[in-house]
Amino acid sequence: MSTRWYPIYQRGNPQLRVFLPNFWMKLVRPTEEQPKNIATFSVSMEMTKYDVKNYLEKIYKIPVVDVRTRIELGPTKRDQVYGHITKDDDIKYAYVTMPRETEFSFPDIFEKKAETKANDEKSLDESKNGFKNFLERNKKRPGTPGWYSF
Template sequence: MSTRWYPIYQRGNPQLRVFLPNFWMKLVRPHEKQLPNVVHFQCSMEMTKFDVKNYLEKIYNVPVVDVRTKIALGKFRKDVGRGYVVKDDDIKYAYVVLPKTMKFEFPDIFEKKKGDLDDDMKSLDEAKKSFKTYLRRNKDRSDVPSWFSI
């Protein structure tokens, strides 16, 4: 069901209307180890199991065997500046089971190469050396601010 307003019906063709759902789904990397055919989504609170299944099958043509949903309550915390209690928003999770033949692997977007790791270690060592020389130069100047050095 949608809460958006669409143009009213007019006689003749084409009817220039597009019906879009108010639903959204976000792919989430699971914290715990799961089966290879289970996919973890964060979705809008209004979605039911049937909405999730239809959303994936009709829009993305993904065959769905089963859907399980869970509502995670938001955390209660004390506001730092004001001191009153604030509650984070609740989150609805959907665990979608694909057929046994399908396997889903979460994409590794930021893949590290071996050469990149070596470069990172070299730059880290250089930064450590420069910081040690800075400390050695200014050990007798404790009353001067750190930004006031050569």
């Protein structure tokens, strides 16, 4: 099921060829709450349930109990000016069920952002307090107008 073209014969020995399928899988965060032993993948449209199961078992050594697939239709849009209708590509999702004792949790890639956000808020509070102190210091200077202190 590959769209790649491979030559039947190459000159010389040995005949070095590797046949690679056009299959790909992408781990997707599920939209609804799911049990701990189910993982969601966006897969190539040509992949079947058996291909998904063999892919995960043979390459990643993941025990797979069941695979369910569905095809989500891509959104259609109408061009406001010309009236052309365009449709995005369809997406095939595979829901992989692993054994009950296996727990899968979606990896938290952006965990460090929460720490940097806390640091940003802390530095913002420090700068606000510094500005308030500056205003308080210069509020009652004799002989200068109020607008001059800002």
